Amino acid sequence: MAATTPRFSTKDVTVVFFLGGPGSGKGTQSANLVKDYGFVHLSAGDLLRAEQVRQGSEYGEMIKTYIREGKIVPMEVTVALLSNAMAESLATAPPPAGTKARFLIDGFPRKLDQAVFFEKTVCVSELVLFLDCPEDVMEARLLKRGETSGREDDNAESIRKRFRTFVETSMPVVEDFRGKDKVVEVEATKSVDEVYAKVKEGIEKRGLHARS
Numbered sequence: 414m415a416a417t418t419p420r421f422s423t424k425d426v427t428v429v430f431f432l433g434g435p436g437s438g439k440g441t442q443s444a445n446l447v448k449d450y451g452f453v454h455l456s457a458g459d460l461l462r463a464e465q466v467r468q469g470s471e472y473g474e475m476i477k478t479y480i481r482e483g484k485i486v487p488m489e490v491t492v493a494l495l496s497n498a499m500a501e502s503l504a505t506a507p508p509p510a511g512t513k514a515r516f517l518i519d520g521f522p523r524k525l526d527q528a529v530f531f532e533k534t535v536c537v538s539e540l541v542l543f544l545d546c547p548e549d550v551m552e553a554r555l556l557k558r559g560e561t562s563g564r565e566d567d568n569a570e571s572i573r574k575r576f577r578t579f580v581e582t583s584m585p586v587v588e589d590f591r592g593k594d595k596v597v598e599v600e601a602t603k604s605v606d607e608v609y610a611k612v613k614e615g616i617e618k619r620g621l622h623a624r625s
């Protein structure tokens with residue numbers, strides 16, 4: 414079988430995966446990273462929610478069920494959404510001449526098969542940023558977020574299922590990348606600003622603060 418070449422070369426694109434349990438603060442910290450380091454933020458969950466309500470999507474009902482049950486949507490769907498979003502960003506808002514585009518991919522890969530498939534067909538990642546947060550803290554944040562988020566999965570029952578999926582299915586991805594020395598881990602229980610200070614430290618230690 415012929416070897417597959419990823420759609421994007423690491424010569425042109427830097428990919429940072431952003432992982433952490435539901436409610437650990439990935440979306441919140443992403444906004445800081447976009448502002449300070451020029452990352453393009455792509456949230457797998459946001460892309461799936463947009464696809465869920467897109468007129469004419471054949472996946473709408475399927476995505477809705479998976480999200481409510483806290484299960485991982487089949488990877489082909491999510492990887493295609495991410496790959497297309499990357500291509501669109503490169504076409505419409507290319508990075509400054511002579512520099513690489515920088516993508517912060519939030520909430521992905523949530524399962525080992527997604528990690529393998531993405532790196533084989535889309536782009537090899539540079540780093541994994543991982544927010545470590547205990548479940549009681551995440552639960553309190555999510556229940557509070559659920560008061561205004563309108564998300565169908567920010568309720569006690571879905572949250573329980575999402576935690577289970579995270580422990581059983583997503584943590585093995587973090588461990589796999591840890592074994593490759595690709596993980597920067599940050600404790601995420603303190604205030605947004607304190608967590609961000611640690612995130613910055615981790616990013617800078619790995620030399621990712623400067624565009625290349």
Ligand code: ADP
Nearest residue numbers: 435436437438439440441554558603604605608
């Ligand atoms: P994730 O994207 O990892 O699920 P979010 O960034 O949406 O998490 O954060 C979940 C909720 O917790 C949001 O309502 C957010 O405002 C809040 N939050 C995020 N980080 C912190 C923090 N360090 N301390 C307190 N609340 C936080």
Ligand code: C5P
Nearest residue numbers: 457458479480483484485486520521523
């Ligand atoms: O990251 P976020 O909390 O927005 O994800 C919401 C839901 O979207 C997840 O609980 C899961 O059902 C789905 N999802 C997925 N695969 C991903 C990211 C999110 O199936 N890589």
Ligand code: MG
Nearest residue numbers: 439440456458
């Ligand atoms: Mg989020």
